[in-house]
Amino acid sequence: MKIPIPFSYKFDVRIASFLLILGATIIYACNFGPPENSRATQARKGYEHFVEHCAVCHGEDAKGVVMDTMAVQPPDLTLINKRRRQNEFPVMTIAKIIDGRTRVKSHGDRDMPIWGDVFSKQQAMTEDEIRGKLGEIIAYLHNIQN
Ligand code: HEC
Numbered sequence: 453m454k455i456p457i458p459f460s461y462k463f464d465v466r467i468a469s470f471l472l473i474l475g476a477t478i479i480y481a482c483n484f485g486p487p488e489n490s491r492a493t494q495a496r497k498g499y500e501h502f503v504e505h506c507a508v509c510h511g512e513d514a515k516g517v518v519m520d521t522m523a524v525q526p527p528d529l530t531l532i533n534k535r536r537r538q539n540e541f542p543v544m545t546i547a548k549i550i551d552g553r554t555r556v557k558s559h560g561d562r563d564m565p566i567w568g569d570v571f572s573k574q575q576a577m578t579e580d581e582i583r584g585k586l587g588e589i590i591a592y593l594h595n596i597q598n
Pocket residue numbers: 501502505506507508509510522524525526527529531532535546549550561562563564565567589
């Protein structure tokens with residue numbers, strides 16, 4: 453038995469599919485730029501933090517020869533992987549080095565500020581905010597490895 457399909461129903465289906473495609477196109481167009489938490493966006497924000505806090509010693513290119521008056525030369529941060537002879541960026545190690553609050557005293561003096569303290573005390577950031585900021589800085593450092 454043939455079920456007759458009323459004209460208006462077919463019409464609705466066509467309108468509906470048109471609207472569906474239109475909607476999908478708009479959503480696609482809105483997402484065209486890098487999403488808010490994409491790697492590229494994170495790295496760009498990380499670079500801004502780097503220029504603000506770190507470039508004074510490490511240089512804007514992170515290669516670190518600005519402060520020749522310092523007792524300990526800031527290392528070239530584009531060679532983090534190469535110095536460690538590894539291909540994987542050591543995310544946790546580098547996060548701990550930058551944060552600095554868990555550093556064991558017996559490892560000697562540190563010439564770099566303890567950023568975990570700077571961010572939490574001077575800038576009154578919460579632990580979540582500090583984690584976010586470190587994540588962005590690390591995305592940037594990850595991107596510039598040679
Ligand atoms: C006052 C100068 C100074 C500033 C500012 C500074 N650093 Fe450093 N950084 C150093 C020195 C010196 C070292 C070498 C280790 C040490 O003596 O603490 C170092 C080491 C590091 C290392 C370890 C590299 C490795 O391969 O082990 C990282 C990562 C790093 N800095 C990131 C940063 C970031 C990110 C910032 C900004 C939030 C920053 N530094 C700001 C001086 C500085």
